[in-house]
Amino acid sequence: MKTTGYATPAGRCEIHVNAPAAGFGSLAAGRKTAVVTDTTIRRLYPRLLAGRDVVALPPGERGKTLATVEALCAKFLKLGLDRSSFVVGIGGGVVCDIAGLAASVFMRGVPFGFVPTTLLAQADAAIGGKNGVNLDRYKNVVGLFNQPRFVLVDLDFLKTLPAREFRCGAAEIIKHASIASPSLFETLEKLPGEWASLKRRDLEAVVLRSIEIKAGIIEADEKEAGERRKLNFGHTLGHALERVGRFRHGEAVSVGMAMAAAISEARGLVSGQEVGRLKRLLGRAGLPVRPPSDPGPIVEAMRKDKKRRGRDVHFVLLSGLGRAEVREIPFRDLEEHVRDLCQHR
Numbered sequence: 001m002k003t004t005g006y007a008t009p010a011g012r013c014e015i016h017v018n019a020p021a022a023g024f025g026s027l028a029a030g031r032k033t034a035v036v037t038d039t040t041i042r043r044l045y046p047r048l049l050a051g052r053d054v055v056a057l058p059p060g061e062r063g064k065t066l067a068t069v070e071a072l073c074a075k076f077l078k079l080g081l082d083r084s085s086f087v088v089g090i091g092g093g094v095v096c097d098i099a100g101l102a103a104s105v106f107m108r109g110v111p112f113g114f115v116p117t118t119l120l121a122q123a124d125a126a127i128g129g130k131n132g133v134n135l136d137r138y139k140n141v142v143g144l145f146n147q148p149r150f151v152l153v154d155l156d157f158l159k160t161l162p163a164r165e166f167r168c169g170a171a172e173i174i175k176h177a178s179i180a181s182p183s184l185f186e187t188l189e190k191l192p193g194e195w196a197s198l199k200r201r202d203l204e205a206v207v208l209r210s211i212e213i214k215a216g217i218i219e220a221d222e223k224e225a226g227e228r229r230k231l232n233f234g235h236t237l238g239h240a241l242e243r244v245g246r247f248r249h250g251e252a253v254s255v256g257m258a259m260a261a262a263i264s265e266a267r268g269l270v271s272g273q274e275v276g277r278l279k280r281l282l283g284r285a286g287l288p289v290r291p292p293s294d295p296g297p298i299v300e301a302m303r304k305d306k307k308r309r310g311r312d313v314h315f316v317l318l319s320g321l322g323r324a325e326v327r328e329i330p331f332r333d334l335e336e337h338v339r340d341l342c343q344h345r
């Protein structure tokens with residue numbers, strides 16, 4: 001087990017990597033605890049939840065709404081939670097995002113922790129205190145920054161994770177490498193393509209490194225005034241793709257990264273060879289990289305992207321493999337890039 005973490009003005013978040021999930025009770029410091037999970041985890045891990053006050057949500061992105069947050073708060077009331085209580089989210093990124101928001105608004109905020117159960121949530125979503133839900137299917141439009149007290153990463157959960165979900169997690173890890181760590185990028189290039197069959201030792205090292213990269217960025221910029229924007233690499237287009245297509249989050253981010261890298265090349269920031277390396281790494285992990293043929297729905301969805309300010313978009317570009325920069329790009333230019341990429345895919 002390795003312990004790491006990060007500190008923000010609001011306090012410290014302890015992150016335990018490769019630690020048994022059953023330890024969440026003691027991390028909740030003896031407080032009355034409600035567990036928020038989904039029905040998949042409840043079915044697969046009954047012993048972990050035995051004897052606990054559990055609220056199990058239907059799995060999936062569709063439930064990531066304010067209505068679910070409201071229903072969850074009503075359950076908290078029924079369970080007798082008050083401000084001295086604790087909420088633990090056990091699940092993927094969807095559960096963590098919903099549980100973090102519900103805990104943050106219930107009685108103006110009760111402390112919470114996460115036990116992420118997907119690779120994506122372990123390496124990314126559970127870290128950093130962005131809690132939010134979708135509105136009218138626009139991603140994460142309602143939310144707040146509030147840090148979990150702890151994140152407990154138990155890699156054993158990954159034994160039951162479907163291969164497609166594994167690949168989605170790979171996308172966010174590749175994102176962290178692409179924006180901040182040439183050495184992690186090279187390490188990932190040397191791993192076998194099929195992430196679901198990675199050796200435990202490799203998986204632990206990669207997840208830990210991914211968490212450390214994100215933690216470092218959050219310490220520098222908790223509320224996304226500058227540096228943290230880099231974590232949105234692939235997400236401006238990814239969120240639009242996720243809204244309009246059949247993609248899971250990680251898959252949409254993968255296509256979004258491939259497109260953002262191509263836009264970086266078009267603007268003279270990276271070479272075609274570097275873009276090729278990124279696409280190969282994503283492709284080897286079984287992730288999609290090809291933009292759809294019709295740019296119309298993506299452009300429309302991008303218009304609603306919350307990161308858009310006036311006529312410009314804060315867009316994350318690569319300036320090397322392991323280096324990113326954020327530029328304000330006129331929306332019209334971005335639209336042109338997207339149309340071009342969809343036409344020449």
Ligand SMILES: NC(=O)c1ccc[n+]([C@@H]2O[C@H](COP(=O)([O-])OP(=O)(O)OC[C@H]3O[C@@H](n4cnc5c(N)ncnc54)[C@H](O)[C@@H]3O)[C@@H](O)[C@H]2O)c1
Nearest residue numbers: 040059060092093094117118120121125130157160161249
């Ligand atoms: N807050 C953040 O900083 C942040 C960062 C990245 C992504 N996200 C959000 O995370 C969400 C995506 O998260 P996700 O990819 O974890 O998806 P998810 O939470 O929908 O989980 C994917 C599926 O895997 C199942 N599952 C979870 N753990 C399992 C296990 N151990 N074994 C078998 N099945 C399991 C779930 O029930 C679900 O059906 C998106 O909504 C995205 O916006 C948030």
